[in-house]
Amino acid sequence: MKRKIVLLLFAIMIAALFAGCGRNNGGTSEQTQSSADKEMVVGIPKVTESFDFYNTSNGFESISMSQVYDTLVIKDNNGKTVPSLAEKFEISPDGKTYTFYLRKGVKFSNGVEFKASDANYSIDQAMASSWTSWAYASIKDCEVVDDYTIKLNMKTPNVGFLEYLANPYYSAMLSEETVKKYGKDYGKTVESTVGTGPYILKEWKPGELCVYEANPNYFKGAPAIKKVRMKTITDVNAAIIALQTGEINAYFNDIPGINYDSVSKAEKLNMVTFPSTIFFECIMNTKTGPFADVRLRQAVAYAVDRQQMLTVGAEGHGAVADYPGNRQGYTEGDPALKNTWYPVDLEKAKQLVKEAGMEGKTITIKTYATDPYPKLATILQDALTKIGLKAEVQQMERGAFIDEVLTKGQYEIGICRWAAGTKDMDEIMYGSLATASIGSAGNWSWYSNSAMDELLTKAEAETDPEARKQLYADAIKIYDKDVPQIPLYYPDGSRAYSKDLAIDKGNVEYDRLFDFKWSN
Amino acid sequence: MSKYIVKRVLIVFPTLLAIIFIVFGIMSLTPGDPARMMLGQQASPEAVARVNHELGFDRPFIIRYGDYVVKLLEGDMGNSYRTGRPVFNEIISRLPTTAKLASAAILLAVMIGVPLGILSAVKQYSLYDITGTAAAMLMASIPGFWFGLMAILLFALKLGWLPSNGSDTWVHYILPAITLAIPVSASLLRLTRTTMLETIRQDYVRTARAKGQTEKKVIFHHALKNALLPVVTVAGLEFGGLLGGVVTIETVFSINGVGTLIIDAIRMKDVPQVTGCAIFLAFLFMMVMLIVDILYAYIDPRIRARYQKV
Numbered sequence: 001m002k003r004k005i006v007l008l009l010f011a012i013m014i015a016a017l018f019a020g021c022g023r024n025n026g027g028t029s030e031q032t033q034s035s036a037d038k039e040m041v042v043g044i045p046k047v048t049e050s051f052d053f054y055n056t057s058n059g060f061e062s063i064s065m066s067q068v069y070d071t072l073v074i075k076d077n078n079g080k081t082v083p084s085l086a087e088k089f090e091i092s093p094d095g096k097t098y099t100f101y102l103r104k105g106v107k108f109s110n111g112v113e114f115k116a117s118d119a120n121y122s123i124d125q126a127m128a129s130s131w132t133s134w135a136y137a138s139i140k141d142c143e144v145v146d147d148y149t150i151k152l153n154m155k156t157p158n159v160g161f162l163e164y165l166a167n168p169y170y171s172a173m174l175s176e177e178t179v180k181k182y183g184k185d186y187g188k189t190v191e192s193t194v195g196t197g198p199y200i201l202k203e204w205k206p207g208e209l210c211v212y213e214a215n216p217n218y219f220k221g222a223p224a225i226k227k228v229r230m231k232t233i234t235d236v237n238a239a240i241i242a243l244q245t246g247e248i249n250a251y252f253n254d255i256p257g258i259n260y261d262s263v264s265k266a267e268k269l270n271m272v273t274f275p276s277t278i279f280f281e282c283i284m285n286t287k288t289g290p291f292a293d294v295r296l297r298q299a300v301a302y303a304v305d306r307q308q309m310l311t312v313g314a315e316g317h318g319a320v321a322d323y324p325g326n327r328q329g330y331t332e333g334d335p336a337l338k339n340t341w342y343p344v345d346l347e348k349a350k351q352l353v354k355e356a357g358m359e360g361k362t363i364t365i366k367t368y369a370t371d372p373y374p375k376l377a378t379i380l381q382d383a384l385t386k387i388g389l390k391a392e393v394q395q396m397e398r399g400a401f402i403d404e405v406l407t408k409g410q411y412e413i414g415i416c417r418w419a420a421g422t423k424d425m426d427e428i429m430y431g432s433l434a435t436a437s438i439g440s441a442g443n444w445s446w447y448s449n450s451a452m453d454e455l456l457t458k459a460e461a462e463t464d465p466e467a468r469k470q471l472y473a474d475a476i477k478i479y480d481k482d483v484p485q486i487p488l489y490y491p492d493g494s495r496a497y498s499k500d501l502a503i504d505k506g507n508v509e510y511d512r513l514f515d516f517k518w519s520n
Numbered sequence: 521m522s523k524y525i526v527k528r529v530l531i532v533f534p535t536l537l538a539i540i541f542i543v544f545g546i547m548s549l550t551p552g553d554p555a556r557m558m559l560g561q562q563a564s565p566e567a568v569a570r571v572n573h574e575l576g577f578d579r580p581f582i583i584r585y586g587d588y589v590v591k592l593l594e595g596d597m598g599n600s601y602r603t604g605r606p607v608f609n610e611i612i613s614r615l616p617t618t619a620k621l622a623s624a625a626i627l628l629a630v631m632i633g634v635p636l637g638i639l640s641a642v643k644q645y646s647l648y649d650i651t652g653t654a655a656a657m658l659m660a661s662i663p664g665f666w667f668g669l670m671a672i673l674l675f676a677l678k679l680g681w682l683p684s685n686g687s688d689t690w691v692h693y694i695l696p697a698i699t700l701a702i703p704v705s706a707s708l709l710r711l712t713r714t715t716m717l718e719t720i721r722q723d724y725v726r727t728a729r730a731k732g733q734t735e736k737k738v739i740f741h742h743a744l745k746n747a748l749l750p751v752v753t754v755a756g757l758e759f760g761g762l763l764g765g766v767v768t769i770e771t772v773f774s775i776n777g778v779g780t781l782i783i784d785a786i787r788m789k790d791v792p793q794v795t796g797c798a799i800f801l802a803f804l805f806m807m808v809m810l811i812v813d814i815l816y817a818y819i820d821p822r823i824r825a826r827y828q829k830v
Contacts, residue, residue, distance in 0.1 A: 043774075049603040057558040057602065057788070130559055130567035188605075206603065206613075207784075208776045233685060233774040237669070241684045242774075245676050399552025399789055406561055431562065442562055 038518060040225045040501070043233035043248040044511075049206045052179075052187030053172040054129035062169045063252050063511045064210050064230050068109070069172035069195040072100050072119065073165050077506030079330060079423065081166045085114065085173055085196065085219075095157030095463045102148040106219045108175045109200045116144045121176035123152070132171075134441070135164045135421065138460075157461035159468065160332065160424030167421055198223045198514040208232050212513070224517030243269055243496055250497035252511040257315025263496050270501075272508040275328040276493030277420035279321060279428065280313060282380060282413065282486035283405075287446035289412045290358055297483035299352035300413070301342040303383040304486050312379060313372040314491035321487040323476045324418070324428040328490065333425035333459065335473040340480055341487060349387040362390040366405050367415040369395035376415045376488070407440045415488075416444065425472050430456045433475075433484060447484035528810050535806065536799055540589060543798045547791045548581045554601045554789040575601050577791070588795065597799070598792035602785070607796035610781065617687050618777035621769075622762035624693055625700035630755055633705035634748070637712025641747075642739060644717060652709065659706035668699040668772040685774035696773040700766060704758045712751050719747040745819055752819065756812030760805040 048061035051068070058065065074084035083089060086100035106114040123142040126132045138158040143151050154161070164170040175194045182192040193201045196219070199212035210230045214223040231248075233239040239251040240259055244266055255263050255271065264271040282304065284291035291297055306320040322341040325331040353359055365380055367373040377393045384391040396404070405411040420427050431442035434456050438446055452475055459471035495508045502519040555571035556563070572578045576587075591598060597607040636656075640649045675695060676684035686692050719725065720743050728742045729735075767779040778797065785793035817824045 049605075055604075057560070059560075130555075130563060130571045133567060134562050134564050184604075205776075206605075231686065231774075232776060234780070235771045235774065238672075238685050238772060238774045241672055241677055245680065245684050247676075247683060247685065397550075397552075398787065399557055400550065402556055402561060403551040403553070407556065440556070440561060440563065440565055440568070 037226050039227040039229055040250070040513070040516065041248045042228060042230045042250045042252060042513070043239045043242060044230060044252045045232070045234050045236075047204075047206070047208055047210055047230060047232045050187050051193040051201070051204075053168070053174065054125045054132060056187075057131065058169060060253065066168035066172065066197070066511075067199040067210075067212055067228075067230075067513050068193060068197040068201050069168050069174070070197050071166055071168050071171050071173060072102075073162060075166050075510060077504045079506070081162050084166075085119070091162075091463070093463075095159065095461055096154045098152040098154070098162070099145070100150050100152070102150070103219060104148055106196050107217055108178070108194050108196050109215060110175070110178065110194050112175060112177060114173065114175070114196050115147050116150045117147075118176045119150050119173055120144045121179070122172065122174045123150075125174065125179070126171055132169070135170045156457075157463070158426065159460065159463060160422060160426035163332070163422030163424045163427070169421060198512075199228065218514075220514070223514050225513065228513050240496070243498065246498065249501055250495070250516070252495065254491075255494045255496050257317040257491070260315065260317060260494070268499055269496050270499055271494060271496045272505050273317065273492040273494045274509045275319070275330045276491055276509075277327065277423060278493075279324055279327075279418040279420070279490055280309070280376070280415070280488040281321075281324070281418060281432075282415050282488060283411075283444045284413045284483075284485065285409055285411055285446055286448075286482075286484055287409065290356070290361065290363065291412055293356045293358075294482060295352045295356040296358055298342070299349040299356065299387055300384070301483050301486055302345045302349035302352070303387045304380065304488075305344050305383065306341070306486075306488050308379055309376055310489040310491075312375050313489065317494075318489050318491035320489050323479055323487050324432055324485070325425040325472075326487065326490070327423070331423050331425055331428075333465070333468050333472055335469040335476070337473060337476060340476060342480075346386055353388045359388045360390065362392060363412055365391055365393045365413050365415070366396055366401065366411045367393070368398055368401050370398070373415055380413070380415060406444050409439065409444070409446050414444075418442070425468075426456075426460050429472065429475060430460060433479065443484075445484040447482065449478060449482060452478050452482070525810065525814070528806075528813070532803065532806050536802060537589070539798055539802050540592070540795055541585065543795045544581070544585050544588065544791065547789065547794060548584075550789075552789055553577060554791065557788045558602065577601075584791075588792070592799075597796040600785070600793040601790045602788050602793065607792050608800075610793065611778065611797060611800050614776060614778050614781045617775060618763060618770075618779070621687075621693060621696055621700065621766075621775065621777060622759060624697035625704065625762055626755060626759045628697055628701035629704035629708055629758070632701065633708025634712050634751060636705075637709040637751075638716055638739065638744070638747075640709065640713040641716035641720065649713075653713065656706040656709045659702050660710075662703070664699055664703060664766070665768040665772050667702060668696065668769055671695050671699055672772070687773075687775045687777075692773075692775075696769050696775060699772075700762060700769055704755075704762075707758075708751060708755060711754055712747065715750050716743065716747040719743045722746075749816060749820055752815055753812055756808055756815075760808040763804050763808070764801045 044063050045060040048058065048064045050056040051065055053065055053069065070085045072084060072086040073081050073089065076082045085103060085106060087103045088101050090099045102116055102119060108114060120142050127136040127139060138154050138156050138161060140153040140155045145151055173196060178192065178194040179186045185192055187193050190201050190204050198215055198218045200215050201210060202213045203211035208231065212228045214226045216222050233242060236253065236256060240263060242248045243251055246268065263269055284297050286292055310316055310318055310320055319328050322337065325334050329336050363384055365377050367377045374395055381391040381393050405414050418428060418432060431437050433443060433447055433452055435448040435453050437443040455471050455475040459468050462468040462471055493509055500519055501516050503516045507515040553572055554575060554577055555568045559567055559571060576584065588598065599605060600607055600610055636652055640652045643649055672684045672695065675682045682695050683692050725738060725743050728738045767783050770777045770779045782794065782797045785797065
């Protein structure tokens, strides 16, 4: 009897164990459904923990948030900034006032019309947010002209600013009424998440999963794909397998260079590459320590083989960089100069090390402990050894590196990367080289040169594209002479998606579900 | 017996206090601050200082520690720095996934390891025994993430029988549970074999045999209960460990369990979340061990008798 009870209890335990997970996810892409209502399954490294755009950390998370929101302007398939929620915009001749004329009749998913007060409120939120306020540093204020017009007033003209308005990360348009109604709970539930975007959030497990349904009243027309499931797949190898098995239709993250071959040759997959906004650089402390001497920095410039860095760091998929923003001609304001950087010349490098009196001295290279940084640091170590220095590599945990190196400048030489939010020269040139950007703002070399500052400030405000390019070309000359960093490379960005999906290749990099449709 | 249980439960509190102190200490002494991790590299120092202040991270360590303990006594584990949601809710939302995975893995491991261990012991030095122990050695030394990846390549990619990632249905648990169960079953096999070998050489087993009991009865009725004692302890320990989340397996199979929650929290320096997880898991682990001890008493009448005298 006793034995039977024990057996029974055991059986109940096992049954209970799996009771909760018996539901069908109904979501694999292999289902035999009519093409119109077939569900698209997308993997991203991290689904968001909150839909409150301006009060949450968002890296990859913003991809899951941005599908339900819109911006005033947007990037088109040629990389140009074009109107979106604003049907047109004007920039005053002095570059200090931006006027946006909003589309009439655009509705939020709760049926309320999107008006100038909402746009004004959203920009106020972004300007006050600890996450995004830095992008609005040149903005004085925002004002409502009438129900369908807003004006942005700048402290100083900033040509690149429009780029921030095209990126939902910095400028998603929220519903003032909804944000005020839910207060701190805004964007914490499906009900409290309201946007004008192409999709409406239907189900959400924070950090794990989002289920979207097409917004039938979307102002650009209802999206072609009616239902989308977006889930967290952190490990890129797991995502590549899921793409190949058909469990996901697309992965919104870069495919590592080492997998390019297998993914691009996979029978069921398409792969598209594009120049990314990620810039790998070798930073040097120009303020104190051995690299305060420009001769030593120039010696490193002669010693580092950037092609080797690209080969090892990104399997050769990308382009060697001559200066920040040298993104294969894809950056606004880029003068597209060629071969401006130092050639590899170990003899000259050795001579400069000797002149700086650093022969045989020990240098510490600090970098992140994650791939590809340790590999890049080893190449740098080898280069420094070849020119008569001794070098040690110190790999650091991310938090420690950001704190010690990027925030406090406690380092000699390091390797890191800049992941730009915009594709404008101003962000990366001013951000990484201006005196005002020293430290955490992005000038991690603690570099300061008044001539450089002057050129960068002028270029920021210059509305004539050609004159602006010339200013940057002049700044690059100073960059080459002063060597505040060693520009390494821009790796390619890449996306893989199943062949039953179609998308304009120029749109792939933006990870917008609205741009996809079923190909059959 | 009840006195013993009460004693065991009371020990939980000082242990938890020590755990909070250690975890808090490590999180505070390591460089970096949560606001910088959350806001990103380009955020202004003012914004970083403001957020650190809002989170209370700018106060001295000892004050934050004291504050945390007081709140914990009131039943509040605080809110996650990262998500702003209560730490307890975050753990509870992830726990079912991890608990299902851990339970399935431990059940599988016991179902494979123990019977094979018994068989190995009973048929010592047979071909079966030699291959069994050799296979166990091999399985115990294969890294879990590698086995997981190979299993995915074979069963998900080549054969298409099982899903490669996620935790939506019970089918999704098959591959990760097997991956976790294999090394545990290998160690259970070896342990069961050893203890079983010791037990069947005991006098009372010999006596049972001498009295003409069938071999089946000797093994399953007389020897097994005693031989299983250490196995129960080890299985309990392994289960407790699995409840802590298995980061590599959760990553390989894209399962959002407790393991990935802790790793994310550590990366973002989310002190309340890391501490909350540590406390919760330590508590769970201690409870599992308590249950194991009570099971001991159930299996072994000698132990039960000892407690009854107390």
